[in-house]
Amino acid sequence: MTAHPGFPSASSLTEHQEARRRRILAASTALARRGGFGAVQMREVAESADVALGTLYRYFPSKVHLLVATMYDQLERLHETLHRHPPKEPEPAARVAVTLMRAFRALQREPNLAEAMLRAFTFADRSAGAEVDAVSRLTTEIILDAVGARDAPMPKRLSAVRVIAHTWHSELIGWLSGRISIEQVQEDIETVCNLITTETISDVRR
């Protein structure tokens, strides 16, 4: 009775199982790309990945789990890309802002996929806690990479990074629902990235 086998990058799966997992994620991604959250229908994912519905549910215990895993998968690719082409701005805050805007534009090109992943991510409840945590950690890592400090960051910096990550998600969702313009996204990302610069300046606690 192992935990469901669909999580992060599989721990101990046979080749066939690993292949199934990949097929499922690929199907999920393709359907999401085509029509967003609503188009990722479990029956269709199963059929398209050529597994039985029950098997799909054994690998990913819910649609949210599946889409959050898909998000993790996509974020890994993004992380790779960013690694190969790191931002070159002199200021850390600027590097973070540029990185996030680059990621943002990448997702802009796949709005349906982005919508599916992010809706699932923010809708997730406790039951998908582990998966959501994994995505959060990866996001944090991406931001910390952009900041560039090599040693372990201080608590205040971590707080700033959390806030930045949350903001990035919110802006993405806001833009996807047509509630925030790209200019506002840009502005807000820059605003929040200033936290990297000013994180040690003042303390609101009295």
Next chain:
Amino acid sequence: MTAHPGFPSASSLTEHQEARRRRILAASTALARRGGFGAVQMREVAESADVALGTLYRYFPSKVHLLVATMYDQLERLHETLHRHPPKEPEPAARVAVTLMRAFRALQREPNLAEAMLRAFTFADRSAGAEVDAVSRLTTEIILDAVGARDAPMPKRLSAVRVIAHTWHSELIGWLSGRISIEQVQEDIETVCNLITTETISDVRR
């Protein structure tokens, strides 16, 4: 062919209709309080509010609409309360932080209700755009009230306020899913509220 009659504070409804709207919101609130998002089942809301299912859907075209309207309703109460007991800290950023933490603690006492409202809010798509906007505006207003400046805020301040509002939502969700501790919430809220102080200090744009 009017728009659905369940939106913000009713425009032109008969007394009976207004009463129905209230009953529905009350039922939604009660069910959410008891068991969160999942416990707000449309059939139960309808029965509990003593209206037919079709009528419920005429007033609120989806579960998300209903819960976002519920959120608006609750936020109005919060706004009132805050108005009666405004924060007295000298620093604007501190006033905002204190206000948000106070609101946070209020919702902590009704975690199920908070979960239901916030899951719906972040899950909402374009179709609930108007409702979501209304909630966003109200949130903005609450924060601006805490800042205290009487005249129209500058764009940069508005950007900071948007970021603060998003952060507040994310922290709430994170805490509700057991992913963020209260200490972290407190810390992150304080972190992001510094944007009110530092919003004009630097600009990351090169």
Next chain:
DNA sequence: GGCATCATTGAAACTTGTTCCAGAATATCG
């Protein structure tokens, strides 16, 4: 090879959000 265990399949059933509709109730207008 044969057996025990676990995974996969296919299909039906169940749950809950959502839609639809025909008829009863209510409101509006002349």
Next chain:
DNA sequence: CGATATTCTGGAACAAGTTTCAATGATGCC
């Protein structure tokens, strides 16, 4: 008041996520 339009009701029907299960297949162990 009567005619007409709108709203409300009760209930069936539909859609998609999720659960369940018996039968079949694969894997590994002796």
